[in-house]
Amino acid sequence: MNRLAVLGKLTPLLAALALFVFFSVMHDAFLTWPNIWNIVRQSSVLLIAAMGTTFIILIGAIDLSVGATMTLAAICAITLVPVVGEAGILVGLLVGAACGLFNGVLNAVLKLPSFLVTLGSLFIFQSLGLIVSGGRPIPWTTPISSTLAGGVVFGSFPKIGLWAIGVLVLCALFAKFTRFGQTIYAIGDNERTARxxxxxxxxxxxxxxxxxxxxxxxxxILLGIRTFSASPGMGDPFLLDTIAAVVLGGTLLTGGVGGPLRTVLGVLVIVILANGMTLLQVDPFFQVGIRGAVVILAVLITGGRRRVDEIVK
Known part of the structure; x- marks a missing residue:
């Protein structure tokens, strides 16, 4: 039984390695430094966003407003930076935290289902983003973009990759070594017992x-800096990808099992799969279906691992 549990936990890593080897064999351009750095760029923002989703799922909840929160925070920051300087970025972070506070109060205090709460807040935050931006893209023209997350360091490594690594390390340490992080697992495992x-x-x-x-x-905000603009709907593609990354990494939707280090494997599976299919010129319509099938497979595997974990316990 222990071997089955270990195998289940290794599945995301094995899947990422298998995809990496497969696409390396199938296309010469895949295993080149320009494409490797491209994968780093593609995965960085997704990895950061997925860290927040990981904590939400660990407590046994769900957040459908991730993309809308990203969009609203970026729009607010980019709108304010030319006026108040770098403080505009802090305001953007506070906007994101306020969105989380809104969801948290409705879910935890008023006891409303997180799925319905965040589905409703998704539309509210989208509406606020449209109001603030006027429904138009807002260009980011301040020099801060190049110093924070634009460009490269160490010759060719994308700066935004450093942000992703930093956030990953902080979240992993937070989850493993802080009392708050440990209580997140306890709540997800059994909220009544934790109480x-x-x-x-x-x-x-x-x-x-x-x-x-x-x-x-x-x-x-980092996505806005990287793309030099913020526009309504810019964060929408990250909603399903963040949840898929967390599930693919092995964090259970029921909560209590998983964590940031598993999520990074899910992100790699998603990005490597998308990058490789693009290089092989797979029809975009088929790509969507393939990614959906991979997520369903991950749910089946993690569901099976939950049963194994329960037997082992």
Missing amino acids: MSGIFTTRLKVLTFVLAGAISGLAG
Whole structure:
């Protein structure tokens, strides 16, 4: 049984390695430094956004407003930076945290289902983004873009990749070595038991949503800096990709099992798959279906691993 559990936990890593080898054999351009750096760029924002989603799913909740939060935070930051300078970026982060606070209060305090709460807030945040931007793309023309996340370092490594690595390390340390991080796992594993153990589950669930919102806001701001603009809907593609990355990495939708280091494997599977299919010129319509099939397969595998984990316990 232990071997089955270990194999299940290694599945995301094996899948990422298998895809890497497969596309390396199938296309000469895949295993080149320009394409490797391209994969780093493509995965960086997704990885950051997925960190917040990981914490939400770990408490047994779901957040459908990730993309809208990213968009609203980026629009607010890009709108304010020319007026107030770098403080505009801080405002963008606070906007993301406020979005998380809104979701957290409705879910944890008012006991509304996170799925319905964040589905509603998705449209609210989208509407706010349209109002602030006037429904038009906003260019990011300040020099701060090149110093924060634009360009490269160490010769050719994308700066935004450093942000992704930094956020990953901080989130992994937070999840493993802080009391708050450990209570997130406890709440997801069994909220009633956690409450009876003296954990203030309501307050901590709200704070988890706030943390996830701030991380989503950071991801949106970095995306805006990288693309030199913020536009309505810019974060929409990240909604399903963040959830898919968390599930593919092995974090259970029921909560309590998983974490940031697993999510990075899910991100790699998604990005390598998308990058490789593009190089092989797979029809974009088929690409969507293939990615959907991969997510369904991941759910089946993680569901099976949950049963194995329960037997092992």
